[in-house]
Amino acid sequence: MQVIIGGANNGKRKFVKQQLMQHPSGKIHFFEGELPKKDSFSTEDILVIGNFKNIILPKVHLDEVVIAEEIFNRLIELNKQARVICICTDIGRGVVPMEKEERKLRDACGRLYQNLISESEDVIRIWYGLPEVLKGEGL
């Protein structure tokens, strides 16, 4: 598994696309705000998954740890079949939200990111299009 992390509007997807175009290594599938439902991917497939906020949203009534684990386990499952690249938009540095649900969302997101980063071989932070390898190698 690989993680691309950075603030909103920093060019994370653009970076992933550029990198994958430069070294074509499989069929790319993009998923935004949802996890792939089917289970018939092959090692040729590259799954680029983004907008975790919307993936968490339907589960927001559950416990924070449970939310993070459910999503994490599904990604581990998918990573066994295909190459998984997670686009993680950092949302943890603002003012604590007033709304209870928004706070929960933010917490669950942070928890999930921690899991993803610890599991991933490569973690790359993107700052306005420029990459910084935090762990492992590049994409």
Add this chain to the structure above:
Amino acid sequence: MSKLIFITGGVRSGKSAFAEDYAKELYQKFERKNLYYIASGVAFDREMTERIKRHQADRKKAAIQWKTIEIQDEVVFSEVIYPANSVILWECITTWLSNVLYKTEQLDSIERIIEIEKYIKTLKKQLLQWTKDGAIVILVSNEIFDEQSSTYSEVNYYRSLLGILHQWIVHHSDEAYEMDYSKIKRWK
């Protein structure tokens, strides 16, 4: 010799001090004749007036004299700037863009987007022209991209415009810095 330098950071990260010191250093090192300060802050309340006064006082105390030019939204200059012998510090892109958003507030949505794009295009053109003509330009901006998206579409629109503009600036920059708690990280 020309340079485009981008400096960004959180509030009170020390980016102004760093940008001003760096501008003065380059002014001396490259024996430039003019040190311009383009101010985009608009005093809309007392706190903002104080903030601007504090920045002005800091610049006045400086041994090297700044020439201040106010650019709120229109990228038009009341005096001629000679790029090849100038260092230009613009503070900051964040306030300039929010001024543009206020200025265009009454327009219809599509018309407004077009108008805003025009402003941004003018800014980009000006920056490229300056660097082509030998100016040393330092742009200061803010980091506002690490929190949850807002429930207000205007805020999200602003963030996406600024983020895309930052990407463009970084792409064209010779040097790019991110500041956190006075710690400087050079990205480029």
